[in-house]
Amino acid sequence: MSESWLNQKERGSPLLMRLITWITLRLGRPAGRVMLVPISLYFLLFSRRARAASRLYLRRALARKPHWLDIYRHYFCFSATILDRLYFLSGRQDYFEIDVHGVEAIQETLRQGRGCVLLGAHLGSFEVLRSLAVQFGEVPFAILMHVENALKMNAIMNTLNPDLANSIISMGSPDGLLRAREIIESGGIVGILGDRTRPGDKTLPCEFFGATAELPDGPLSFASIMHAPVALGLGLYRGGRRYEVHFELLADSLEAPRALRREIIQGHLQHYVSRLEHYCRIAPYNWFNFYDYWAPASR
Amino acid sequence: MNNSQSPLEQEVAALIVQALNLEITPQEIDPAAPLYHEGLGLDSIDMLELSLAISKTYGFQLKSDAPDNASIFSSLQSLTRHIGKSRVK
Numbered sequence: 025m026s027e028s029w030l031n032q033k034e035r036g037s038p039l040l041m042r043l044i045t046w047i048t049l050r051l052g053r054p055a056g057r058v059m060l061v062p063i064s065l066y067f068l069l070f071s072r073r074a075r076a077a078s079r080l081y082l083r084r085a086l087a088r089k090p091h092w093l094d095i096y097r098h099y100f101c102f103s104a105t106i107l108d109r110l111y112f113l114s115g116r117q118d119y120f121e122i123d124v125h126g127v128e129a130i131q132e133t134l135r136q137g138r139g140c141v142l143l144g145a146h147l148g149s150f151e152v153l154r155s156l157a158v159q160f161g162e163v164p165f166a167i168l169m170h171v172e173n174a175l176k177m178n179a180i181m182n183t184l185n186p187d188l189a190n191s192i193i194s195m196g197s198p199d200g201l202l203r204a205r206e207i208i209e210s211g212g213i214v215g216i217l218g219d220r221t222r223p224g225d226k227t228l229p230c231e232f233f234g235a236t237a238e239l240p241d242g243p244l245s246f247a248s249i250m251h252a253p254v255a256l257g258l259g260l261y262r263g264g265r266r267y268e269v270h271f272e273l274l275a276d277s278l279e280a281p282r283a284l285r286r287e288i289i290q291g292h293l294q295h296y297v298s299r300l301e302h303y304c305r306i307a308p309y310n311w312f313n314f315y316d317y318w319a320p321a322s323r
Numbered sequence: 324m325n326n327s328q329s330p331l332e333q334e335v336a337a338l339i340v341q342a343l344n345l346e347i348t349p350q351e352i353d354p355a356a357p358l359y360h361e362g363l364g365l366d367s368i369d370m371l372e373l374s375l376a377i378s379k380t381y382g383f384q385l386k387s388d389a390p391d392n393a394s395i396f397s398s399l400q401s402l403t404r405h406i407g408k409s410r411v412k
Contacts, residue, residue, distance in 0.1 A: 195367070199387050199388075199392050199393075200367065200387075201367050201368070201370065201371040202371065202374060202385055202386065202387035202392070203387035203388075204371075205371060205374070205375075205387075206386075206387055226366075242368060245368050246368060246371070249368065249371055249372050249375065282343070282344045282372075283344060
């Protein structure tokens with residue numbers, strides 16, 4: 025599992041990525057999207073492992089045997105959201121029709137001066153959530169992530185939007201979590217993608233589409249230690265220029281003594297996974313974990 | 324076992340064991356061994372929890388932008404030294 029997505033070579037050359045960036049930003053999104061057709065077809069033909077993972081997932085999410093067109097749509101959806109990141113990063117979110125649900129829950133929490141953990145997933149686009157940060161007022165906003173993973177994309181991001189690049193906190197160092205602590209304590213939002221496990225992460229088993237998947241307990245442990253509320257945040261891509269953003273309060277407080285923490289977190293983590301499953305059924309092609317999600321934990 | 328802990332090191336060692344619910348005695352923490360990863364084997368979540376316990380007990384906050392964070396967390400000895408310098412209670 026975890027290792028399999030780390031070991032997967034980042035496909036696509038930096039040159040190709042720069043070319044697509046140039047085309048999209050100069051000639052517009054429709055021109056950029058034309059490029060996505062051959063790219064998706066290329067992956068459909070040549071990425072054996074990702075294709076197998078896509079098929080495995082789609083069989084569960086669609087509750088039927090996936091057709092190759094389904095897998096093509098899955099890839100196309102993925103590449104389309106990556107392309108749109110360029111637009112979001114360069115501040116052109118006005119181009120999109122963004123339908124927002126449930127933002128009140130977070131606004132209310134923030135109004136009380138409580139910082140919150142925004143738990144996302146590799147389901148749809150996290151970028152669209154970030155572009156909505158203005159709706160939360162002037163609160164600090166940062167994303168806690170394993171920076172080394174997305175180096176190539178970050179290079180482009182750095183040039184397009186240095187401010188956003190600065191809002192990324194590296195996980196896995198004491199400094200990083202101290203920074204995240206400061207943001208929560210000052211009433212801000214810390215975004216974390218909670219659905220991927222890395223080797224060495226502590227995990228908990230959760231049921232996802234009727235089978236067991238191992239998810240990291242780190243994000244919820246962080247929320248629990250900080251006594252911070254946890255909200256789910258997903259930006260589903262619905263085709264064309266449409267995005268649908270869903271916020272849900274997952275837990276108002278995860279307070280738990282250390283000895284009981286894993287048990288309490290387990291319940292909340294399962295709730296999170298069940299909500300992911302719900303949104304996967306609504307927007308099945310938005311699931312962007314192209315590896316065997318249900319493979320047993322390798323530690 | 325190791326009896327070379329200073330009085331404040333003993334106090335901080337006890338705080339670490341208690342805050343993180345470790346299954347060792349405070350005396351077992353080697354003052355010079357790393358706390359993080361190898362050594363005591365704490366992860367970054369543990370370190371965060373420890374930083375909160377330190378704030379509560381000693382009344383000051385470890386800052387994310389302190390240039391010497393890596394060395395502060397490097398051992399019981401250096402953490403204790405930092406607490407000795409920075410504590411307000």
